[in-house]
Amino acid sequence: MRKICCQLVLVVSILLANFAFSYAQEVSAAQEISPARAQDLKYGAVLYEYYQGHAFEALSALNVAKLRKSFDGHGDHPALVEGGLMLSYGMTHEAKNIFESLLVDGAQVSLTSRNQAWFYLGKVLMLEQDYHGALDALERVDLSVLQSQKPELYYEWRYLKGQLALKTAQGNTELNAQILALPKGNVWQFYLRYNQALKTLSEQEYTLAISYLNLLIRDMNKVSHADQQIQAEVNALKAQCRLSLGQLYLHQHKPEQALEVLKEISKESVFSDQALFTYSIAASQLEKFGIALEALNILKERTLFTPWLQQVPYALGYLYEQLGEQELALHAYRAAAKHYENLGKQLDKEHQEINEQKILEALSLQEKSLAQDWLTEEQIPLAIGRERVANDAYGYLKVEPDDFNYATLLAGEVFQLGLRDLHELYKLKFSLARWEQQLDSFDSMMQTRRQSRAHRIQSTQNAIQSQNAEQWITQKAAMTSRISQEVKANNSAFFMDEEQREYQEIIVGMQANLAALPGGEEKAEFSKKIKRIQAYFSWWIDDRYSINRWAAQKQLRGLARELDQFKQYHAKLKQHIVSDKVNQTFQTRIEDGRSRLATLKTELKTNLELARVNLLQLVKAELSRQRAETQDYLLAAREAQARLSDVLYLGNTRSKVSAEAASTVRDSTVTTKASQNEGEL
Numbered sequence: 030m031r032k033i034c035c036q037l038v039l040v041v042s043i044l045l046a047n048f049a050f051s052y053a054q055e056v057s058a059a060q061e062i063s064p065a066r067a068q069d070l071k072y073g074a075v076l077y078e079y080y081q082g083h084a085f086e087a088l089s090a091l092n093v094a095k096l097r098k099s100f101d102g103h104g105d106h107p108a109l110v111e112g113g114l115m116l117s118y119g120m121t122h123e124a125k126n127i128f129e130s131l132l133v134d135g136a137q138v139s140l141t142s143r144n145q146a147w148f149y150l151g152k153v154l155m156l157e158q159d160y161h162g163a164l165d166a167l168e169r170v171d172l173s174v175l176q177s178q179k180p181e182l183y184y185e186w187r188y189l190k191g192q193l194a195l196k197t198a199q200g201n202t203e204l205n206a207q208i209l210a211l212p213k214g215n216v217w218q219f220y221l222r223y224n225q226a227l228k229t230l231s232e233q234e235y236t237l238a239i240s241y242l243n244l245l246i247r248d249m250n251k252v253s254h255a256d257q258q259i260q261a262e263v264n265a266l267k268a269q270c271r272l273s274l275g276q277l278y279l280h281q282h283k284p285e286q287a288l289e290v291l292k293e294i295s296k297e298s299v300f301s302d303q304a305l306f307t308y309s310i311a312a313s314q315l316e317k318f319g320i321a322l323e324a325l326n327i328l329k330e331r332t333l334f335t336p337w338l339q340q341v342p343y344a345l346g347y348l349y350e351q352l353g354e355q356e357l358a359l360h361a362y363r364a365a366a367k368h369y370e371n372l373g374k375q376l377d378k379e380h381q382e383i384n385e386q387k388i389l390e391a392l393s394l395q396e397k398s399l400a401q402d403w404l405t406e407e408q409i410p411l412a413i414g415r416e417r418v419a420n421d422a423y424g425y426l427k428v429e430p431d432d433f434n435y436a437t438l439l440a441g442e443v444f445q446l447g448l449r450d451l452h453e454l455y456k457l458k459f460s461l462a463r464w465e466q467q468l469d470s471f472d473s474m475m476q477t478r479r480q481s482r483a484h485r486i487q488s489t490q491n492a493i494q495s496q497n498a499e500q501w502i503t504q505k506a507a508m509t510s511r512i513s514q515e516v517k518a519n520n521s522a523f524f525m526d527e528e529q530r531e532y533q534e535i536i537v538g539m540q541a542n543l544a545a546l547p548g549g550e551e552k553a554e555f556s557k558k559i560k561r562i563q564a565y566f567s568w569w570i571d572d573r574y575s576i577n578r579w580a581a582q583k584q585l586r587g588l589a590r591e592l593d594q595f596k597q598y599h600a601k602l603k604q605h606i607v608s609d610k611v612n613q614t615f616q617t618r619i620e621d622g623r624s625r626l627a628t629l630k631t632e633l634k635t636n637l638e639l640a641r642v643n644l645l646q647l648v649k650a651e652l653s654r655q656r657a658e659t660q661d662y663l664l665a666a667r668e669a670q671a672r673l674s675d676v677l678y679l680g681n682t683r684s685k686v687s688a689e690a691a692s693t694v695r696d697s698t699v700t701t702k703a704s705q706n707e708g709e710l
Contacts (some may be wrong), residue, residue, distance in 0.1 A: 074090060075087050075090045075091055075094070075107070075110070076110070078090065079110055079113075079114065084114050084456070086460055086463075087110070087114060088111065088114045091107060091110065091111050091114070094107065108127055108130075109127075109138070109142060109146060111127060112124045112127040112128050112146065112150075115127065116149065116150065116153055121150070121153050121154055121157055121159070121162075124150060124153075125150055125154070125162065125166070128146050128147065128150055128166075140171055140174045141174065141178050141179070143171070144170050144171055144174055144175045144178075144179070144182075145179070145182070147166050147167065147169040147170045148166075148167065148170055148175070148182055148185075148186060150166045151163045151164070151165075151166035151167035151170075151189065152185075152189060154166060155189060155192065155193065160193055160196045160197050161197070163189070163193060164190075164193050164197065167186060167189060167190060167193070170186060172186070184211060184212075184215055184217045185217060187207045187210050187211050187217060188207070188211070188217035188218075188220060188221055190203070190207050191203070191204050191207035191208060191221040191224075192221070192224065194207065195224055195225070195228055201225075204221070204225060207221060208221050208222060208225070213248070214248075214251075214252040214254075216254075216259055216262055216263055216266075219245065219248075219249060219263065219266055220266065222241065222244075222245045223242075223245060223266060223269070223270060223273075225241060226238050226241035226242050226245065226270075226273070227273070229241060230273075230277065235277060235280070235281060238277060239274065239277055239278075239281075242270050242273060242274040242277070243274070245270055246267060246270050246271060246274070249263055249266070249267045249270070250267075264295075264298075265298065265299060265300075268294050268295065268298040268299070268300045268301075268304070269300055271290050271291065271293055271294050271304070272291070272294060272300045272303060272304050272307065274290050275287040275288075275290045275291040275304065275307050275308070275311070276307055278290065278311075279307065279310060279311055279314070284311040284312075284314040284315050285315065287307070287308075287311040288308065288311045288312065288315070291304050291307055291308040291311065292308065302328060305324045305325075305327055305328050306324070306325075306328060306340070306341065306344075308320075308321075308324050309321040309322075309324040309325050309328075309344065309348075312324065313347075313348060313351065316351075318348050318351050318352045319352070321348050322345070322348045322349070322352070325341055325344055325345050325348060326345070328341045329341055329342070329345065339369070339372070339658065339659060339662055340662065342361070342364060342365035342368050342369070342662075342666070343362070343365045343662055343665055343666050343669070345361045345365070346358045346359075346361035346362040346365055346666070346669055347669075349361050350669075350673070355673055355676065355677055356677065358669075358673055359670060359673040359674060359677060362666050362667075362669045362670040362673060363666075363670050365662070365666040366663060366666040366667050366670055369659050369660075369662045369663035369666055370663055372659050373656060373659045373660060373663060376652050376655055376656045376659060377656065379652055380649055380652045380653065380656070383645060383648055383649060383652070384645070385641050385644070385645065388644060388645070388648055389413055392426075392448075413451065413452055413455050426445075426448055426449060426452055438647065438648065438651040441647075443647065444644075444647050447640065447643050447644045447647060448644065450640050451637075451640045451641065451644055454633065454636055454637045454640055455637075457633055458633060458637065461626060461629060461630055461633065464622075464626055465626060468619060468622050468623055468626065471615075471619050472619075475612065475615060475616060475619070478612055478615075479612065482609070482612065486606050489602065489606075493599075498595070498599075501592075502592060505585075505588055505589070505592055508585065509585060509589075512581060512582065512585060516578060516582075519574075521570045521571050521573075521574035521577070521578075522570055524574060524577035524578045524580075524581050525570060525573075525577060526573070526577050526580070529566075529569065529570060529573065529577075532566060532569075533566065536559070536562060536563055536566060539559055539562070540559060543555055543556055543559060
């Protein structure tokens, strides 16, 4: 009996191990085991998205990490990254709150990171015209550290402080202090001095402004930078100073000085067009109409892409008129009127047909060689919202307009901010599209998981059937009942151990041999021995009865425990097979993600539409302004054309009348002389 119980326990243990292994496979496949350095890996993924320019993905990962407290081992660096992401989205006040919470005395942040964080925050706040906030951020910078580690940022810090002195009530004392703190020849010092001159000009201190500009031009002439980019920047500023000085001389009715300054501006300069027009005005004031006409003819050959250059066709007619070339002036006015009329029609047409697509095309955002996955819904390869579009640290796009009607508008801060917002919203749109693709990929993953789970369930059920678990459970129940009966009957023979059973088999064999012996004295003697052995065997069974019974019952209890544990695992496995909670949890998370994505897409669509409308309104307002100016030029050109036409008509009429009168006088004289001759004859 003990042998049968041991075999039953062994089989049930094997069954239990198989079921436990199957259940463990199912659970481990559903649960993701975190690696030992999971925090570092996740933070690496955040940094990857951050340096790839995927600000939305990086910010989302950081927010999830804050909820899960995954980056506790990285100090304050994730928060600094989050502050940088806030700045890239234009969320300056949120970034300031983050920096203020981190960059305090005693915080575990390096001085280099601290200084750069406050510096860039101050710069962004200044661009947003929050001058007091910018001043507060810049004053938190440790200048000694910034000067030793980042000298280029130190010089720019001085420039920003000087600019803030111009914008706030700090006055000229602070401005002059920052100018003196910058080394001579530094480009930031030149910019501060130029802005100082413009400030005095706005205060109508013209003599002081002229002095500032002349000194600045003199000092820039003394400087030669090895860096070609910096030298080109200085040359451009020098041209701007000369243009401002020439215009100031004109305002002071000093055209001679204006001509001397303006002629120093290179024809390759970006200010050459405006300098040529100002030069022609100065020359006309000196009645050097030929020089003025030459300057305007040069401008005429160029693309008139800014509104103030639209004066050139009208100015040509004016100069011809001043030169006494009235017929040429009339032709010039007529051509100007035609030019303004065509320009007005073109602006009206653009105003009616303007849309987002045309704006982006006019801003040269197209990429002819982009891959097919870059196509927009309208199947136009626009690069808006893509990482390939160049932009500065503050999100402003670096674009050059193909349509010069947008040149003035593109230079405006409001339009630049609107274009930046549109670019960021499109970036977010593509990020959400990538998120949607990732969610769609989970559908195929879930389908694979369900198929794999069904296969494992079928394998487990086949294993259960092959092991005949119910048969062993039935046998255990029958054995429990049998043991109970034998215990009640005190049947000691039922509980014999293995040794006793072997001894019993020996006795049975001996009795068989005894039966085969012939009768006689030897058989009788042998029979007595067997009876004594059997009596001893009966005593031995009775003596070991309680021990054998306890051993059998102990094995039965062990078997019962194993079967109970097996039943528990079996019930859990059945529950897991029926419920499928793990996959349902994953599916719920996917559906929640889709729900959040749909909400974000709805909000994004609304904001994107608002950004488009704002941008369209700015462009339409600019086109309307250009249309109004063009209409003024058109009226002036037509009036001048009508006036000159009248003058030339009246002049021709008087000439014709004079010629007829002279002819009549000649005829009268001839007739008189003929009559006199006839009288004489």
